[in-house]
Amino acid sequence: MTLVAGVDSSTQSCKVVVRDLVTGEVVRTGRASHPEGTSVHPDHWWTALLAAIDDAGGLADVAAISVGGQQHGMVALASDGTVVREALLWNDTRSAQAARDLIAEFGAEELVRRTGLVPVASFTSTKLRWLRDAEPENAAKVAAVALPHDWLTWRLRGYGPAVESPLGPDLEALTTDRSDASGTGYWSPASGEYDRELLVAALGHDAIVPRVIAPDGSAGTVHIDGPTEIVVGPGAGDNAGAALGLGAGEGDVVVSLGTSGTVFAVTPEPVTDASGTIAGFADAAGQYLPIVVTLNAARVLDSATRLLQVDFDALAELALSAEPGAGGVVLVPYFEGERTPNRPDATASLMGLTLASSTRANIARAHVEGMLCGLADGVDAVRARGLDAKRVLLVGGAAFNPAVGKVAAQVFGLPIDIPKPGEYVAMGATVQAAWSLTGEKPQWTVDMETHLEPDLRPAVREQYRAATEQLYA
Ligand SMILES: Nc1ncnc2c1ncn2[C@@H]1O[C@H](COP(=O)(O)OP(=O)(O)O)[C@@H](O)[C@H]1O
Numbered sequence: 001m002t003l004v005a006g007v008d009s010s011t012q013s014c015k016v017v018v019r020d021l022v023t024g025e026v027v028r029t030g031r032a033s034h035p036e037g038t039s040v041h042p043d044h045w046w047t048a049l050l051a052a053i054d055d056a057g058g059l060a061d062v063a064a065i066s067v068g069g070q071q072h073g074m075v076a077l078a079s080d081g082t083v084v085r086e087a088l089l090w091n092d093t094r095s096a097q098a099a100r101d102l103i104a105e106f107g108a109e110e111l112v113r114r115t116g117l118v119p120v121a122s123f124t125s126t127k128l129r130w131l132r133d134a135e136p137e138n139a140a141k142v143a144a145v146a147l148p149h150d151w152l153t154w155r156l157r158g159y160g161p162a163v164e165s166p167l168g169p170d171l172e173a174l175t176t177d178r179s180d181a182s183g184t185g186y187w188s189p190a191s192g193e194y195d196r197e198l199l200v201a202a203l204g205h206d207a208i209v210p211r212v213i214a215p216d217g218s219a220g221t222v223h224i225d226g227p228t229e230i231v232v233g234p235g236a237g238d239n240a241g242a243a244l245g246l247g248a249g250e251g252d253v254v255v256s257l258g259t260s261g262t263v264f265a266v267t268p269e270p271v272t273d274a275s276g277t278i279a280g281f282a283d284a285a286g287q288y289l290p291i292v293v294t295l296n297a298a299r300v301l302d303s304a305t306r307l308l309q310v311d312f313d314a315l316a317e318l319a320l321s322a323e324p325g326a327g328g329v330v331l332v333p334y335f336e337g338e339r340t341p342n343r344p345d346a347t348a349s350l351m352g353l354t355l356a357s358s359t360r361a362n363i364a365r366a367h368v369e370g371m372l373c374g375l376a377d378g379v380d381a382v383r384a385r386g387l388d389a390k391r392v393l394l395v396g397g398a399a400f401n402p403a404v405g406k407v408a409a410q411v412f413g414l415p416i417d418i419p420k421p422g423e424y425v426a427m428g429a430t431v432q433a434a435w436s437l438t439g440e441k442p443q444w445t446v447d448m449e450t451h452l453e454p455d456l457r458p459a460v461r462e463q464y465r466a467a468t469e470q471l472y473a
């Protein structure tokens with residue numbers, strides 16, 4: 001049996017999935033946690049990757065591997081291959097002013113034309129501009145800039161600081177893929193090329209950036225365990241990885257409820273949006289991935305479990321015992337600021353509480369509804385750009401909560417399919433690994449666990465919209 005492995009080095013953890021090349025059956029999995037925080041030293045990801053690979057039974061019998069991961073993280077490398085400073089992650093908002101500065105210097109329309117993106121704090125370019133302005137001595141040390149999946153792929157292939165790696169600090173050996181490159185703010189999905197002027201404008205000087213590997217290409221090979229060489233795939237940004245893992249196609253809108261909330265689809269042509277609501281990414285298979293991303297998703301429910309002192313199952317039971325609309329209680333869930341809409345300094349607000357409505361059940365339901373209403377705005381946005389949505393594919397850690405699917409059917413107004421529990425970003429990376437190994441993209445089936453017909457309750461979104469207008473009009 002030939003096996004292939006896929007990795008998802010995401011915000012909160014690293015997941016490894018090992019699959020049978022022929023059938024696609026998942027034969028082993030592994031996982032290891034990441035530290036909390038929006039600024040993390042990449043060495044923690046490396047340690048977690050090795051632990052997750054070990055937890056998945058090692059790679060001695062694996063023929064290929066590919067690494068997917070959280071997007072946008074700024075991995076700043078010095079000429080000796082060492083990490084200059086902790087990586088600012090996609091959910092770090094300190095570069096919000098830097099984003100505004102880049103827009104002021106180039107104009108939103110021009111930046112969208114050149115990169116498909118209107119800068120927000122999440123994107124790598126704004127983090128580089130923050131570094132230039134806030135830590136000029138560190139910015140001066142930067143010889144190369146990589147993303148989390150790029151750096152892990154480089155380390156996995158044996159590169160890194162001379163004292164830690166057999167192949168040493170060859171920065172020109174860094175690789176990435178088009179999906180992750182498209183989240184930097186200095187690469188163009190339309191042209192497939194880096195926009196060096198924008199990189200220099202952000203960082204203050206030029207730097208080595210990873211070579212972009214084609215979707216069916218390989219980043220090289222590596223000896224990990226044993227005598228065999230393991231083919232290393234191009235890797236991907238996590239959302240493009242999920243699209244691959246799900247086999248997302250025409251009519252599918254993927255809603256992922258991980259640390260981030262994302263709404264995305266695979267399109268044959270690039271999508272741009274000068275308002276910044278939709279980011280015009282590339283996918284991992286040669287097409288495009290228009291996407292809406294919120295900062296607040298699964299952690300909204302984490303917060304609810306702490307507030308109500310319940311586990312996820314009890315939270316679901318409470319939420320499902322309340323009526324749609326939670327008796328008028330509305331949570332605007334901007335616990336970590338918000339990216340879409342771009343309100344980096346916002347905080348969460350619980351509104352509509354009266355003596356009658358302030359019950360545990362209504363507060364539980366308001367957390368589920370608030371989390372999903374922000375994403376429903378994203379579904380509306382991609383449909384308004386002409387996407388002929390036929391169903392929502394609901395994935396990510398929070399998607400497996402029984403209350404989430406039911407409420408999603410009430411706010412998205414589309415059929416909901418929830419696949420069997422699995423790590424779909426890592427599954428997408430196994431598709432890449434198989435593709436790099438054989439030259440053919442595997443056509444493995446994806447089994448659905450739950451189907452829900454639409455059960456639209458307009459009042460839920462109407463009261464959410466009224467609450468946000470009251471707060472931010
Ligand atoms: N049954 C559940 N109900 C609600 N949230 C859940 C449930 N199971 C896991 N989660 C949450 O899902 C998140 C992890 O999802 P995941 O997609 O792995 O995140 P990421 O990829 O961003 O690291 C955590 O915040 C976790 O608390």
Ligand SMILES: O=C(CO)[C@@H](O)[C@H](O)COP(=O)(O)O
Nearest residue numbers: 010011070071090258259260
């Ligand atoms: O910023 C984005 C996409 O633009 C996020 O989707 C990150 O890529 C984090 O992903 P998760 O850890 O939530 O999976």
